[in-house]
Amino acid sequence: MDDDSTSTPIGVTLISLDKPEEIVFWCKSFNCTEIELRRAVLAIGPSAERVRDHLATHK
Structure with a gap:
């Protein structure tokens, strides 16, 4: 089995x-650092759509 770290994870929402x-x-998808991703998820929850919007307005 290939270890493809760019494949879409199960439950992409x-x-x-x-x-x-x-x-x-997710860091590659949102062009952010792990710290930025973790802070966004902590601030607004795990919704990919909401995290994307949050990161777009807080960079």
Whole structure:
């Protein structure tokens, strides 16, 4: 099985910070750092759509 860290994680509507490969995926998708991603999820929850909007307005 290939270890493709850019593949779309299962359940793409929610962000999981438990799996390193998902963190890599979301950071690349949102063009953000892991710290920025974690802060956004902590601030507004795991909704990928809401995190994307949050990061876009807070960069």
